[in-house]
Amino acid sequence: MARIELNSIGLTFRVRRHFRMGLKEFLLGQMFRRSRNPMLDVHALSGVNLRVERGDRVGVIGHNGAGKSTLLKLLAGVYQPTHGTMAVEGKVSSLFDLALGFETDASGWENIAYRSYLQGETPRTVKAKRDAIAEFTGLGDFLNTPVRYYSAGMLVRLAFSIATAIDPEILLVDEVLSVGDLAFQEKARQRMHDMMDRAHLMVMVSHDLEALAKICNRAIWMDHGRMIQEGPIEQIVAAYRASAMTVKAA
Amino acid sequence: MKGLFSYLQAIWARRHFWLSLVRCDIRARYRGSLLGIAWSMLQPIAMTTILCGVFSTIFHTAIADFAPYLMAGLTYWQFITTTSLLGCHCFFTSECYIRQHPAPMAIYPLRTMLGSAFHFLIGYVLVIGLSLAFHGVGFISVAGLLSLIPTFVLLAAFGWALAIIFGLATVRFRDLKHLSEVGFQALFYLTPIMYGPDQVQSLLERRTVGWMFTLNPFVPILNLIRDPVVAGLPPALSSYLAGTLLTLTTVVVAGLALRSQERKIIFNL
Numbered sequence: 001m002a003r004i005e006l007n008s009i010g011l012t013f014r015v016r017r018h019f020r021m022g023l024k025e026f027l028l029g030q031m032f033r034r035s036r037n038p039m040l041d042v043h044a045l046s047g048v049n050l051r052v053e054r055g056d057r058v059g060v061i062g063h064n065g066a067g068k069s070t071l072l073k074l075l076a077g078v079y080q081p082t083h084g085t086m087a088v089e090g091k092v093s094s095l096f097d098l099a100l101g102f103e104t105d106a107s108g109w110e111n112i113a114y115r116s117y118l119q120g121e122t123p124r125t126v127k128a129k130r131d132a133i134a135e136f137t138g139l140g141d142f143l144n145t146p147v148r149y150y151s152a153g154m155l156v157r158l159a160f161s162i163a164t165a166i167d168p169e170i171l172l173v174d175e176v177l178s179v180g181d182l183a184f185q186e187k188a189r190q191r192m193h194d195m196m197d198r199a200h201l202m203v204m205v206s207h208d209l210e211a212l213a214k215i216c217n218r219a220i221w222m223d224h225g226r227m228i229q230e231g232p233i234e235q236i237v238a239a240y241r242a243s244a245m246t247v248k249a250a
Numbered sequence: 251m252k253g254l255f256s257y258l259q260a261i262w263a264r265r266h267f268w269l270s271l272v273r274c275d276i277r278a279r280y281r282g283s284l285l286g287i288a289w290s291m292l293q294p295i296a297m298t299t300i301l302c303g304v305f306s307t308i309f310h311t312a313i314a315d316f317a318p319y320l321m322a323g324l325t326y327w328q329f330i331t332t333t334s335l336l337g338c339h340c341f342f343t344s345e346c347y348i349r350q351h352p353a354p355m356a357i358y359p360l361r362t363m364l365g366s367a368f369h370f371l372i373g374y375v376l377v378i379g380l381s382l383a384f385h386g387v388g389f390i391s392v393a394g395l396l397s398l399i400p401t402f403v404l405l406a407a408f409g410w411a412l413a414i415i416f417g418l419a420t421v422r423f424r425d426l427k428h429l430s431e432v433g434f435q436a437l438f439y440l441t442p443i444m445y446g447p448d449q450v451q452s453l454l455e456r457r458t459v460g461w462m463f464t465l466n467p468f469v470p471i472l473n474l475i476r477d478p479v480v481a482g483l484p485p486a487l488s489s490y491l492a493g494t495l496l497t498l499t500t501v502v503v504a505g506l507a508l509r510s511q512e513r514k515i516i517f518n519l
Contacts, residue, residue, distance in 0.1 A: 013514070013517040014517075015517065015518075022423050022424045022425035022426075023423040023425055023426055023429060024425055026423060073349075076351070076352065077351075077352035078348075078349060078350065078351070078352055078516065079513075079516065080513040094350070094351070096350075097346075097349055097350055100345075100346040100349060100350055101346040101347050101349075101350045101351075102346070103271070103274055105274070105278050106274050106278075110270075110274065113270055114267065114270055114271060114274070117264070117266040117267035117270055118264070118267045118347060118350070118351050118353065119351065120263070120264075121266070122266055123266060
């Protein structure tokens with residue numbers, strides 16, 4: 001049974017103010033002098049409570065840097081919370097940072113296998129869906145060439161085709177509705193909708209409020225790492241729009 | 251203990267992923283040809299030939315004993331340095347995977363180690379061939395060959411731990427690889443690779459440098475690797491004890507470091 005439950009989740013990490021430190025700076029600057037490059041606590045998320053049940057389609061809205069994508073990565077398990085407890089039950093598929101994660105010297109075919117294995121597939125299941133993935137990319141003979149010669153659009157097509165070739169229970173989406181060229185976009189949109197229909201629950205980050213309102217039934221509004229409002233999508237979108245308007249007017 | 255077990259289970263569950271990446275690395279390195287493999291072996295072979303030429307001319311060292319001794323040491327040293335130095339960047343080169351999908355961090359140093367291990371094995375087969383060519387086909391006893399199985403297990407664990415330690419340390423200090431290269435260069439001369447057994451004995455007796463050879467952490471496993479091809483017999487039990495202790499210590503250090511850093515790595519990439 002797919003389910004997400006977050007109880008007062010916080011995510012804090014420490015980074016250097018100016019640059020990443022080498023041993024040289026550490027020895028010169030830290031041991032003998034007071035640091036000119038102090039540690040900085042980043043509170044990416046704090047006090048987030050959320051329950052998502054089967055059938056929910058949750059849209060996440062908020063300004064840039066509000067913690068929307070961080071929340072998504074936390075749900076995907078890429079980030080671990082530093083405070084609070086969380087439970088994510090169900091097979092997760094995440095669509096974010098799509099163009100990342102290729103072995104550039106390996107061919108498209110090989111990368112299909114690597115990426116699928118990372119998602120937990122086995123040689124047998126990959127073999128079964130390899131051709132369907134290849135077909136969907138529409139890359140044809142290019143799949144035999146190393147990925148380093150692909151254009152940005154081709155990379156995204158390949159990544160999207162692999163990532164969407166599984167039937168997830170939990171679908172996490174971050175602004176990937178515009179993928180590739182026009183023809184591929186249409187295909188991708190269709191596949192996204194199919195996946196959304198099949199997924200038991202979905203959490204989606206987007207700035208496209210129209211699209212969110214069409215797809216989602218619930219929404220959360222994030223600001224500075226906190227969840228400031230939660231409720232039915234129409235209500236939250238209206239409140240968010242109103243606040244954006246006041247900022248503009250002021 | 252339970253945590254450790256489930257961690258290892260998670261690594262095993264992702265075996266298709268890291269094994270296929272290792273295969274990819276190997277293919278990229280040898281370009282899928284015998285010539286590619288031969289090419290990559292050129293370095294230890296050339297080193298051995300040159301050093302043998304030098305040592306037999308200057309010190310009148312007997313080549314039959316010295317060549318397998320030297321090449322075994324060089325092959326081992328190449329494994330140690332490539333695992334450690336490539337290990338420095340193992341988390342950075344895997345950043346794209348780390349950012350996309352949760353997986354145990356230990357699989358990325360494991361990939362590095364397995365790539366170098368494959369290379370080491372090819373080199374070691376050549377060393378065995380060299381030893382048999384000089385001493386006759388029956389030179390290495392069956393027990394000597396069998397002793398290589400536990401040796402390779404220790405070497406793999408040691409290499410994996412080294413890659414983890416160097417990888418984590420480089421995430422913390424960016425410039426570590428540079429320093430490590432210099433460090434390994436110095437350590438090469440403090441490891442009995444070029445020096446024959448007699449020279450090592452006299453070095454150990456010197457007060458200024460003897461202790462450095464005694465404390466050198468790369469020596470115990472070197473002995474395990476070299477004994478079968480040099481003497482044809484399995485190493486002494488005391489050598490295994492030293493090698494096991496060293497490996498265990500390194501693995502524990504790597505494990506503890508990884509446990510504290512596993513979740514933080516991503517924020518420092």
